[in-house]
Amino acid sequence: MSRPHPSHPAARRSPSGRYSLWRLLREGVRGQRGWSPAWRKATPRERYRVVIVGAGGHGLATAFYLASEHGITDVAVVEKGPIGLGNVARNTAIIRSNYLDPENIRFYEFSLKLWEGLERTLNFNAMVSQRGTLNLFHTEAQRDLFTRRANQMRLLGVDAEEVSRATVRRLVPLADLDNGRYPVLGGLLQRRGGTVRHDAVAWGYARAASAAGVDIIEHCEVTGIRREGARVAGVETVRGFIAADTVCLAVAGHSSVLAAMAGVRLPIETHVLQAFVSEAVKPVLDVVLTYGAGHFYISQSDKGGLVFGGHIDGYNSYAQRGALPMAEEVAAAAVTLLPGVARLRVLRQWGGVMDMTMDGSPIISKTPLPGLILNGGWCYGGFKAIPAGGFTTAHLIARGTPHPVAAHLGLERFAAGRTVDERGVGPFPYLQ
Amino acid sequence: MLRITCPWCGERDEIEFRYRGDASQRRPEDAAAMEAFNAYVYERDNLCGWHTEWWLHVGGCRKLLKVIRHTLTHEIRSVSGAAEAPSRAPQAER
Numbered sequence: 001m002s003r004p005h006p007s008h009p010a011a012r013r014s015p016s017g018r019y020s021l022w023r024l025l026r027e028g029v030r031g032q033r034g035w036s037p038a039w040r041k042a043t044p045r046e047r048y049r050v051v052i053v054g055a056g057g058h059g060l061a062t063a064f065y066l067a068s069e070h071g072i073t074d075v076a077v078v079e080k081g082p083i084g085l086g087n088v089a090r091n092t093a094i095i096r097s098n099y100l101d102p103e104n105i106r107f108y109e110f111s112l113k114l115w116e117g118l119e120r121t122l123n124f125n126a127m128v129s130q131r132g133t134l135n136l137f138h139t140e141a142q143r144d145l146f147t148r149r150a151n152q153m154r155l156l157g158v159d160a161e162e163v164s165r166a167t168v169r170r171l172v173p174l175a176d177l178d179n180g181r182y183p184v185l186g187g188l189l190q191r192r193g194g195t196v197r198h199d200a201v202a203w204g205y206a207r208a209a210s211a212a213g214v215d216i217i218e219h220c221e222v223t224g225i226r227r228e229g230a231r232v233a234g235v236e237t238v239r240g241f242i243a244a245d246t247v248c249l250a251v252a253g254h255s256s257v258l259a260a261m262a263g264v265r266l267p268i269e270t271h272v273l274q275a276f277v278s279e280a281v282k283p284v285l286d287v288v289l290t291y292g293a294g295h296f297y298i299s300q301s302d303k304g305g306l307v308f309g310g311h312i313d314g315y316n317s318y319a320q321r322g323a324l325p326m327a328e329e330v331a332a333a334a335v336t337l338l339p340g341v342a343r344l345r346v347l348r349q350w351g352g353v354m355d356m357t358m359d360g361s362p363i364i365s366k367t368p369l370p371g372l373i374l375n376g377g378w379c380y381g382g383f384k385a386i387p388a389g390g391f392t393t394a395h396l397i398a399r400g401t402p403h404p405v406a407a408h409l410g411l412e413r414f415a416a417g418r419t420v421d422e423r424g425v426g427p428f429p430y431l432q
Numbered sequence: 433m434l435r436i437t438c439p440w441c442g443e444r445d446e447i448e449f450r451y452r453g454d455a456s457q458r459r460p461e462d463a464a465a466m467e468a469f470n471a472y473v474y475e476r477d478n479l480c481g482w483h484t485e486w487w488l489h490v491g492g493c494r495k496l497l498k499v500i501r502h503t504l505t506h507e508i509r510s511v512s513g514a515a516e517a518p519s520r521a522p523q524a525e526r
Contacts, residue, residue: 254480256476256477256478256479256480257478257480260477265471265475265476265477266475266476266478267474267475267476268476268478269453269454269476269478270478270480270503314451315434315451315485315501316454316478316479316483316485316503317503317504317506318480318503318504319503319504319505319506323433323434323446324433325433325445325446325447358473358474414470414473414474415466415467415470415474427473427474428453429453430451430453
């Protein structure tokens with residue numbers, strides 16, 4: 001698996017200059033007057049080789065890797081609003097590769113490796129913090145499942161440790177390990193997991209892509225997808241028609257809406273997922289912690305707020321806000337596992353809309369319309385996959401064949417009976 | 433927060449119900465082509481707009497209901513029994 005060169009020219013040539021400690025100190029004494037915008041505000045040209053719809057994490061990463069890995073810079077990324085305000089700004093910013101399905105482990109591990117070198121690649125501080133992800137188990141049966149998962153990960157060369165109750169107590173003094181119904185028996189620790197400052201991911205990729213010659217076009221909503229004969233011809237936007245040889249959709253949450261413009265029906269339902277942030281407190285939690293007796297995950301941001309979330313609300317929704325029943329369930333899980341947080345107040349709550357696929361795994365694929373590429377179906381796991389998603393989507397666009405680590409994510413897997421059923425619940429997106 | 437007016441039990445909170453997905457999917461004839469079954473099992477219109485869907489009143493009368501709800505505003509336009517034809521939502525309207 002190749003990695004982009006750590007100091008790629010794309011980042012060095014940026015019109016905003018190279019970011020460094022020296023530059024920070026110099027600007028500090030010069031009144032911060034030497035900074036310039038990190039990326040160009042482009043206006044659309046008539047034709048591009050590749051038009052990417054959606055300037056979120058995956059769209060911008062795809063544009064960057066098209067330029068850096070394949071030398072394709074005749075690329076536009078069109079975005080309905082300003083960049084990076086969709087799901088890349090609406091997640092809990094967790095990175096990890098502790099999956100069960102071997103193909104998914106390889107894909108997410110590829111992503112984690114890219115995260116590990118991302119800041120040097122982009123010359124942008126994304127605050128990648130490998131503080132570890134700790135998944136708790138509460139029954140003997142669950143221990144067996146986690147042992148299997150850990151073994152599966154280790155077989156593929158990924159770090160996984162099964163840790164004892166005593167270690168959990170040391171890592172998370174805040175947790176109540178002796179809950180009468182769900183006592184904590186131990187955990188699965190992936191030390192290389194952690195968190196990233198999510199906005200910086202969009203900004204960093206945008207800056208590096210823009211420096212390489214990619215046009216990032218904001219406030220340019222796509223209203224239609226034009227086809228000529230059997231092929232895609234370009235996109236109709238509120239700022240006019242833009243012709244393209246290849247159109248790539250990177251609009252997870254709204255993939256079905258955009259695909260419908262091209263007459264393509266997808267194995268996706270859109271659901272809302274909520275997240276919450278508490279008021280800021282002193283450092284109390286330095287791992288990403290997940291609860292095994294419910295759907296709940298929590299970490300502490302660098303500002304001190306506890307960032308946490310649960311399951312999707314459970315019915316089709318394009319509303320970027322959640323309902324109270326799931327908020328109550330998440331709060332109940334929070335105070336069961338970490339009784340101390342009952343004294344904190346929730347500062348903010350938000351919802352993001354997810355492409356929930358029929359097998360719980362994403363889609364990076366050609367579509368029935370030649371020239372139309374789909375990067376979507378991220379369920380609630382799209383953030384951690386941004387580098388690998390962009391890398392492999394760029395590969396698919398440039399080479400016309402899937403990248404080896406994403407070859408299992410094609411749309412054809414559903415009809416062929418090769419679904420990547422990570423949870424094993426069948427074609428029910430509201431259960432994934 | 434949804435409030436669903438069950439034809440048998442009256443207006444109830446969403447926590448009494450269990451979502452069962454798109455109610456516009458139709459099972460193909462047994463002899464239909466594999467593509468038709470693929471479309472039935474996996475593919476969805478996934479509309480951003482008026483959506484016909486199944487809700488099971490699991491915490492009440494246990495009847496399966498057909499609900500027409502807007503997936504952006506969550507407004508509910510019609511609730512009927514599973515076998516009844518609901519008052520159709522205008523398809524053109526979003």
